[in-house]
Amino acid sequence: MPNTEPIIRLDQFMKLTGMVCTGGQAKLVIQGGEVLLNGAVETRRKKKLKAGDEVTFDGETLVVSFEEPAA
Numbered sequence: 630m631p632n633t634e635p636i637i638r639l640d641q642f643m644k645l646t647g648m649v650c651t652g653g654q655a656k657l658v659i660q661g662g663e664v665l666l667n668g669a670v671e672t673r674r675k676k677k678l679k680a681g682d683e684v685t686f687d688g689e690t691l692v693v694s695f696e697e698p699a700a
Contacts, residue, residue: 635695639666639684640674642693648686658686 637645640655643664649655658664659674665685666676678684682693 634679636677636679637693637695638674639664639671639676639678642678642684642691643686646691648684648689648691663687 639659640652643649643655643659644652649658656674660672662670662672663686664671665683666678667683668685678693680693680695684691684693
């Protein structure tokens with residue numbers, strides 16, 4: 630049975646949320662050790678995130694959520 634839990638890659642999340650402007654910038658800051666995932670340094674840009682994970686970069690922490698915004 631396949632896992633149907635939604636996921637997003639760390640670099641994609643950072644770009645979509647505006648934490649970084651480009652995928653290239655995401656790659657640099659992640660591989661440079663500037664990003665925390667759930668309080669620990671994460672250097673894998675393709676790390677799969679699930680709902681509830683916390684991403685911290687440049688003093689800003691965002692929680693991963695897959696809910697649609699209210700209309």
